[in-house]
Amino acid sequence: MAGTIQQLSESVVIRSLKRFRDRYFPNSGRGVKDDMKPATDTEEEEPQPGFLDSLPVDLQFLIMTLLSPAVICRLGATSRYWRAMVRDPLLWRYFLLRDMPYWPSIDHVTMPQLELLDVPLVNEDENLDDRKEGEDKGMESKFDYMSEYLKGCPSCRQQWLPSRPAYELVTSFLQSLVPSSEPRYAMFGPGMEHLDVSLVTRLMYAPDVLPVSGTPHRQINGVGSGISYMFNNQHKFNILTLYSTNRAERERARVEQQSISNKLFTCEGADDSGYPIYSPAPQVQQVCQVVDGFIYVANAEPGKGGGMSEVAQIRAVLSSAGGSTSRPLLVLSCVSREEPEAVMTTSQQNSPYRNRARCRTPCVDMAKRLGLPQLANPWMVQDTVAESLSGILEGISWLLRCSGVKL
Numbered sequence: 075m076a077g078t079i080q081q082l083s084e085s086v087v088i089r090s091l092k093r094f095r096d097r098y099f100p101n102s103g104r105g106v107k108d109d110m111k112p113a114t115d116t117e118e119e120e121p122q123p124g125f126l127d128s129l130p131v132d133l134q135f136l137i138m139t140l141l142s143p144a145v146i147c148r149l150g151a152t153s154r155y156w157r158a159m160v161r162d163p164l165l166w167r168y169f170l171l172r173d174m175p176y177w178p179s180i181d182h183v184t185m186p187q188l189e190l191l192d193v194p195l196v197n198e199d200e201n202l203d204d205r206k207e208g209e210d211k212g213m214e215s216k217f218d219y220m221s222e223y224l225k226g227c228p229s230c231r232q233q234w235l236p237s238r239p240a241y242e243l244v245t246s247f248l249q250s251l252v253p254s255s256e257p258r259y260a261m262f263g264p265g266m267e268h269l270d271v272s273l274v275t276r277l278m279y280a281p282d283v284l285p286v287s288g289t290p291h292r293q294i295n296g297v298g299s300g301i302s303y304m305f306n307n308q309h310k311f312n313i314l315t316l317y318s319t320n321r322a323e324r325e326r327a328r329v330e331q332q333s334i335s336n337k338l339f340t341c342e343g344a345d346d347s348g349y350p351i352y353s354p355a356p357q358v359q360q361v362c363q364v365v366d367g368f369i370y371v372a373n374a375e376p377g378k379g380g381g382m383s384e385v386a387q388i389r390a391v392l393s394s395a396g397g398s399t400s401r402p403l404l405v406l407s408c409v410s411r412e413e414p415e416a417v418m419t420t421s422q423q424n425s426p427y428r429n430r431a432r433c434r435t436p437c438v439d440m441a442k443r444l445g446l447p448q449l450a451n452p453w454m455v456q457d458t459v460a461e462s463l464s465g466i467l468e469g470i471s472w473l474l475r476c477s478g479v480k481l
Contacts, residue, residue: 084168087162087164087168088131091131091135091159092131094162098158138165143169146160163218166222167191169219173227175436176436178456178457179454180437180454180455181455182449182451184231185438185441185446186223186438188442257311257366258311258313258364258365259366259404259473260361260365261313261315261316261369261370261371262317262368262370263370263371263384263406264371264384265373265374267317270411271411271461273458273460277463280463284303284470286301286303289301300315305471309474316338319336338387340353350383350386351386351390352390354394358391362395363396365401367401367404367477368392368404369406370388370403372384372405372408373408374434374435375409375410379435379443388449400452401451402454404473405440405446405454405455405456406456406458406466407434407435407458409434411459412459412461412462437455441455452476454472456469
């Protein structure tokens with residue numbers, strides 16, 4: 075079924091590109107003119123199409139599917155024809171639907187507008203350029219799928235980040251000489267307790283990833299200080315883990331596949347929209363008021379979502395932070411282990427983002443499931459594997475930057 079839908083989407087895009095080329099560039103698909111035919115003045119002035127321009131549209135589309143987004147943009151800068159072709163909205167909508175489930179991270183700045191994907195752009199037998207001039211002039215900005223893709227694509231985010239000026243390097247070096255306070259983060263969520271591999275235990279015994287710099291004896295409002303880690307061998311930060319109950323009850327519930335009562339929150343009913351209303355325990359509220367940010371470990375394995383209770387608990391924790399909307403929220407979309415590469419399909423191997431089998435909830439879907447786009451706090455969702463700790467450094471790096479740490 076998935077293959078049929080993908081093939082249908084490709085055919086729709088190809089038809090759209092064909093109609094566009096036939097309407098605005100009728101001579102672009104023709105071969106080189108016959109040398110024996112006398113050429114008029116008009117024909118002499120027209121540039122001869124290149125080899126790539128003369129290819130059938132379906133081959134041009136196949137070539138574009140094998141290119142990275144940055145290369146496609148550079149291709150659009152080569153000529154007026156390719157500039158128009160690579161900006162086709164159906165093309166980028168296809169790319170967005172194809173690659174978005176495989177993006178390893180997303181945040182509050184790069185989250186695509188998912189409502190654009192729910193609205194039908196055009197009929198399969200119609201193109202945006204088929205409309206009459208002056209009709210629906212606001213549609214271009216509303217359906218700018220190219221901008222949505224380039225904004226959310228992780229490789230584009232890294233490639234087009236502004237370079238740091240030279241004076242910032244000197245400033246960062248001087249700031250590193252000044253001792254700074256150790257950022258503290260509260261970590262909670264079902265992914266800490268329900269996975270077969272404990273993320274917290276792996277963090278404690280992974281010196282090659284995040285060395286443990288100490289377990290201080292001081293207390294955070296009577297709750298405990300957690301464990302201090304060292305990022306890049308120079309930046310210390312503290313993680314305080316908030317478990318829903320004691321270890322014996324967690325192990326029994328995990329083995330028996332049963333739910334346990336969460337002692338971190340108290341349910342106080344439901345609001346008008348049906349969401350449960352949670353009140354954090356007094357010690358949890360004290361922690362939320364003194365930490366610099368939050369880490370929510372979500373269970374990204376298929377069928378393991380917590381529903382509306384997850385959304386309500388995240389909102390309860392953020393609201394307990396003294397009303398501050400500047401404290402960041404890092405969501406580790408966590409699975410126990412990597413999927414074996416042997417189960418990868420051919421289509422997954424060809425895509426630049428399908429470097430491994432993805433038997434997990436995509437980051438964009440996780441952000442939507444947890445209601446993150448509606449939050450005022452900065453947030454990020456990062457794919458994480460508990461066994462290998464893959465993705466943990468990227469998430470911690472973002473979290474430290476949001477806390478003002480100069481990396």
